Amino acid sequence: MRDDKKQVNGSYGDIIGEDIARVEQYIRSNLVSKQKILESALKELVEAGGKRLRPALVLLSGKFGKYQAKKLIPMAAAIEILHTATLVHDDIIDEAKTRRGMPTVQTRWGKDIAVFTGDFLFTKAFLLLTSSTAFENLQRLSRVIKAICEGEVEQYQYRYDKNVTVRQYLKRIGRKTALLFALSCFIGAHESGCSRDAIRSLGKFGFNFGMAFQITDDLLDFTGDPAKTGKPVGRDFVQGVYTLPLIYTLNSPDFRDETAILLDKQGYEPADVDRIVELVHLSGGIDYSRRLASRYLKRAITCIKTLPPNPARTALEDLVKGLMDRNH
Amino acid sequence: MRDDKKQVNGSYGDIIGEDIARVEQYIRSNLVSKQKILESALKELVEAGGKRLRPALVLLSGKFGKYQAKKLIPMAAAIEILHTATLVHDDIIDEAKTRRGMPTVQTRWGKDIAVFTGDFLFTKAFLLLTSSTAFENLQRLSRVIKAICEGEVEQYQYRYDKNVTVRQYLKRIGRKTALLFALSCFIGAHESGCSRDAIRSLGKFGFNFGMAFQITDDLLDFTGDPAKTGKPVGRDFVQGVYTLPLIYTLNSPDFRDETAILLDKQGYEPADVDRIVELVHLSGGIDYSRRLASRYLKRAITCIKTLPPNPARTALEDLVKGLMDRNH
Numbered sequence: 001m002r003d004d005k006k007q008v009n010g011s012y013g014d015i016i017g018e019d020i021a022r023v024e025q026y027i028r029s030n031l032v033s034k035q036k037i038l039e040s041a042l043k044e045l046v047e048a049g050g051k052r053l054r055p056a057l058v059l060l061s062g063k064f065g066k067y068q069a070k071k072l073i074p075m076a077a078a079i080e081i082l083h084t085a086t087l088v089h090d091d092i093i094d095e096a097k098t099r100r101g102m103p104t105v106q107t108r109w110g111k112d113i114a115v116f117t118g119d120f121l122f123t124k125a126f127l128l129l130t131s132s133t134a135f136e137n138l139q140r141l142s143r144v145i146k147a148i149c150e151g152e153v154e155q156y157q158y159r160y161d162k163n164v165t166v167r168q169y170l171k172r173i174g175r176k177t178a179l180l181f182a183l184s185c186f187i188g189a190h191e192s193g194c195s196r197d198a199i200r201s202l203g204k205f206g207f208n209f210g211m212a213f214q215i216t217d218d219l220l221d222f223t224g225d226p227a228k229t230g231k232p233v234g235r236d237f238v239q240g241v242y243t244l245p246l247i248y249t250l251n252s253p254d255f256r257d258e259t260a261i262l263l264d265k266q267g268y269e270p271a272d273v274d275r276i277v278e279l280v281h282l283s284g285g286i287d288y289s290r291r292l293a294s295r296y297l298k299r300a301i302t303c304i305k306t307l308p309p310n311p312a313r314t315a316l317e318d319l320v321k322g323l324m325d326r327n328h
Numbered sequence: 329m330r331d332d333k334k335q336v337n338g339s340y341g342d343i344i345g346e347d348i349a350r351v352e353q354y355i356r357s358n359l360v361s362k363q364k365i366l367e368s369a370l371k372e373l374v375e376a377g378g379k380r381l382r383p384a385l386v387l388l389s390g391k392f393g394k395y396q397a398k399k400l401i402p403m404a405a406a407i408e409i410l411h412t413a414t415l416v417h418d419d420i421i422d423e424a425k426t427r428r429g430m431p432t433v434q435t436r437w438g439k440d441i442a443v444f445t446g447d448f449l450f451t452k453a454f455l456l457l458t459s460s461t462a463f464e465n466l467q468r469l470s471r472v473i474k475a476i477c478e479g480e481v482e483q484y485q486y487r488y489d490k491n492v493t494v495r496q497y498l499k500r501i502g503r504k505t506a507l508l509f510a511l512s513c514f515i516g517a518h519e520s521g522c523s524r525d526a527i528r529s530l531g532k533f534g535f536n537f538g539m540a541f542q543i544t545d546d547l548l549d550f551t552g553d554p555a556k557t558g559k560p561v562g563r564d565f566v567q568g569v570y571t572l573p574l575i576y577t578l579n580s581p582d583f584r585d586e587t588a589i590l591l592d593k594q595g596y597e598p599a600d601v602d603r604i605v606e607l608v609h610l611s612g613g614i615d616y617s618r619r620l621a622s623r624y625l626k627r628a629i630t631c632i633k634t635l636p637p638n639p640a641r642t643a644l645e646d647l648v649k650g651l652m653d654r655n656h
Contacts, residue, residue, distance in 0.1 A: 150363040
């Protein structure tokens with residue numbers, strides 16, 4: 001599952017804080033409808049917020065070239081709206097009751113409204129992008145959304161599959177999450193006229209950061225405090241979505257059998273969920289996942305090492321450190 | 329609800345038949361994915377087909393200007409893909425088991441797949457349109473999709489509402505269906521360099537034809553043969569979607585009470601459904617709806633009366649006649 005809130009402690013306030021606020025304003029002024037229910041759903045979504053991480057990546061990447069706030073803000077807003085669209089649709093699948101601690105659109109209004117709120121957001125995002133970015137970037141974006149859809153379908157396809165491999169998991173989160181992070185950086189850099197090398201480096205940074213971000217998010221299903229994450233421990237695997245820590249456990253000869261038997265039970269007792277979480281800890285699934293996340297974060301840092309050491313690079317490095325800190 | 333199959337008997341084969349086949353081919357070659365489930369879902373959707381009415385409207389309207397098949401085919405395909413996206417999402421809401429006589433994506437694969445198949449289709453449609461139409465048309469299209477979403481939300485909002493008015497119904501189907509018909513004509517004419525008057529006339533034709541089309545489709549819920557329509561009689565109102573014939577009945581003093589009591593029952597027996605259908609017939613709801621559809625069809629004809637009498641106009645008139653015949 002995907003969520004942003006309080007996930008990242010990096011501070012990018014000084015360098016792009018004002019422009020993030022303008023992105024926020026831009027999103028707000030674009031998500032309106034005369035249809036009252038839709039309007040309420042949109043308003044709640046905007047207010048539920050999130051860290052606006054993808055917009056931050058667009059803007060910060062833009063700082064490595066000729067930074068034009070006017071050009072980047074609609075684009076950053078569009079990518080965030082697009083991300084919100086996928087979250088709203090995601091929640092239909094997950095039957096999620098809360099997202100970022102707030103009731104989801106589908107819980108409040110029903111899945112009917114959620115489907116069309118998502119479609120509305122998609123449309124809005126596309127229109128904004130159409131008017132703000134180069135055609136080739138639209139094609140890139142379209143490929144990324146295609147990949148997100150494929151990633152989600154794949155996640156569904158492998159639900160309750162105890163033989164899913166680490167490799168399949170990584171491919172899935174690449175599609176589901178990391179590619180949009182990569183594209184955010186790529187588009188910000190591209191539209192600001194960065195060199196080809198810089199664009200590629202920032203894109204790769206985004207991808208690696210996105211991979212670490214998703215692994216860290218998936219870890220919260222086992223290590224998170226429900227009061228903070230807004231979702232119960234074990235929600236992912238109860239719904240059949242087996243993420244990295246559990247996949248690791250299922251691959252550990254000493255832990256596989258007990259874990260598999262528990263997962264196969266019809267209807268989990270709270271004690272079953274607790275025991276599965278415990279087995280994941282005991283098997284080393286948590287440590288393994290943290291190490292892998294760290295590896296991606298280190299790779300992310302390496303990707304931007306050759307870029308000029310400016311405040312934007314420091315801000316990106318701070319994002320990485322913020323995520324690294326969460327993992328220890 | 330919306331469906332095309334066998335709804336319209338007009339023949340436009342002679343004048344645009346080959347290009348419709350090329351639209352078909354274009355759709356087929358664009359809806360592919362390496363993800364196997366997605367690929368299967370897409371394939372089935374393409375094969376289930378439909379009359380490709382919206383593409384026909386794009387192409388026929390183009391015939392009133394400088395017709396360029398190369399330019400119009402991607403656009404016509406994109407509009408059809410967009411329409412298919414809304415149908416797939418529509419089916420999630422309706423929990424429809426069949427569409428065009430075939431199992432729906434959600435029946436076959438689950439609503440998870442349906443949500444993302446729809447998103448995939450949306451993305452594809454946008455990308456095709458981005459590369460084939462003027463920016464102003466993209467903005468128009470975006471407004472139409474916004475309206476479709478609002479129309480769907482409205483339909484949901486007024487579910488089980490026995491006080492819904494004819495006016496509200498007409499506004500809803502305008503948003504849900506007629507605007508995309510109007511846009512299909514508009515874009516076809518616009519991109520072919522028709523005069524402003526011709527563009528407007530064709531757009532209005534599309535709108536009126538779309539209104540009649542949806543009313544006729546909604547009539548099938550009361551008059552259709554399940555073997556032909558592929559859906560059980562009364563499915564709309566059983567799901568709380570009250571369409572024109574029933575709205576008329578609920579506004580008839582002699583029939584309102586019995587109808588309202590039946591509609592309020594928890595869980596309908598087959599006999600209840602039959603009786604509601606009977607009441608709709610007895611109250612004159614069917615005749616009224618047929619008359620209203622006819623009125624829209626006549627208006628549609630009037631809209632294109634001032635256009636040059638060419639084979640395309642004849643084909644559009646044939647479409648109208650085809651729908652008119654279904655209503656008698």
